[in-house]
Amino acid sequence: MxxxxxxxxxxxxxxxxxxxxxxxxxxxxxxxxxxxxxxxxxxxxxxxxxxxxxxxxxxxxxxxxxxQNRKDPENRLAAFVRRDLPLTIARRYKMLLFAFGVFVIFFSVGFFSAMQDKTFVRQVLGDGYVDMTEQNIAEGNPFDVYAQTSPFLMWIQIMLNNIIVCIMYFFRGVLLGIPSILALGRESIRIGAFEYMFYSHGLGADAVVTVLLHGLLELTAIIITCGAGLVMGTSWLFPGTRRRFKALQDGVKDGVKIVAALIPVFMVAAFIEGFVTRHYKMPLPMSLGILAACGAFIVWYFILYPFQVAAAERKRRAATYE
Structure with a gap:
């Protein structure tokens, strides 16, 4: 034409x-x-x-x-929280489950070692901390350590410390994940010895209820952080059908996603420790209510929801290929 x-x-x-x-x-x-x-x-x-x-x-x-002016159907942050992170957790759940197993084993080691050796608690926690705690127990305020600093300052200090420490735990995992798991093992032993210190004074249940007000979120985040370090460090060992460098890149991306998502968890845990745990003499139903809320969130978001999202994603892909 x-x-x-x-x-x-x-x-x-x-x-x-x-x-x-x-x-x-x-x-x-x-x-x-x-x-x-x-x-x-x-x-x-x-x-x-x-x-x-x-x-x-x-x-x-x-x-x-x-x-140019088209709006995304979903905010990127919302998509990350609702889909990307749960899919990552579901894809890497074996490593995270392994980290949880390490925590349980070494917590038991710390608890029963302290039971067998009366000097073990002081070796792990230090004489100063143990002496202060025993003095607080004698005075009828066993958990007064949580009320010795202003709430806001305590929140900021604990939040920054926990975030920095856990980021370090994660990046150490680049060496096959071994340093991350060793760090988790040390923390678990300390927590086990800490729990026995109160248990030996007949305050085991009180310690669980009080410390887990903030510790349930905090410990979960630490375990998952070290699991993310294991994900990063072992990704190139098990590349599947991918090239090892590509598998390492994917492992780093997944690990960073997981750790970045845990920062708000650390913030909330530190807030509870700074503002709530100091009121450990609050009515038991109130303490149990906080524990139940934290536990329900952990079980739902880090265990149940990821597999729901993964199952929905498989169905969507199957429908696409039909």
């Missing part, structure tokens, strides 16, 4: 598209499809023509009107 005939045949339609700003979505999509076809034809047969330049500019304008 000669260029003049091509222009004459389509000119009216192009002008309508150019001047009509009230087209609905379906019309706009149809117009854009036709323009792209006309542009492809013009580039093929009239590559240096002004009509090719005109159609290219017109198609670009419509493209921008469709995509």
């Amino acid at each position: 000669r260029e003049g005939l091509f222009i004459k045949k389509n000119k009216e339609h192009w002008e309508k598209i150019e001047h009509d700003r009230s087209a609905n979505a379906d019309e706009t999509a149809s117009n854009f499809t036709r323009l792209v076809n006309d542009l492809a034809y013009a580039k093929t047969f009239y590559p240096g023509s002004k009509i090719t330049t005109y159609l290219n500019a017109l198609a670009s304008r419509i493209y921008l009107s469709i995509y």
Whole structure:
């Protein structure tokens, strides 16, 4: 087709598209499809023509009107929390479960070692801390250590310390994950010895209820952080069908996702420790209510919800390929 005939045949339609700003979505999509076809034809047969330049500019304008100001159907942060992170947890659950197993084993080691060796608690926690705690127990305020600093200052200090320490635990995991697991083992032994210190004074249940007000979230975050370090460090050992470097990249990305998502958990745990735990003499139902809320969140978001999202994703993919 000669260029003049091509222009004459389509000119009216192009002008309508150019001047009509009230087209609905379906019309706009149809117009854009036709323009792209006309542009492809013009580039093929009239590559240096002004009509090719005109159609290219017109198609670009419509493209921008469709995509430039388009809002994402879901906020990126919301998508991360609702989909990306749960899928990552479900994909890496074996490593996180292994980290939990390490915690249980070494917590038991710390508890029963303190039971067998009366000096073990002091070796692990230090004489100063043990002497202070025993003095508080003798005075009838066994958990007064949580009330010796202003709530806000305590919140900030604990939050920053826990975040920094756990980021260090995570990045140490680059060495096959071994340093992360060793760090988790040491922390678990300390916690086991700490619990026995109160248990030996007949305050085991009180320690569980009081310390877990903030400790349930805090310990969960520490375990998952060290599990994320294991994910990163072992990813290149088990690359599957991927190249080892690509597997390492994926492991680092997944680990960073997990650790980044735990920062709010550390913030909330530190807030509870700074503002709530100091009131350890609160009515038992109130303490149990806080524990139940924290426990329900952990079980739902870190155990049940990831597998629900993963199952929905598998169904979606299966429907796509049918």
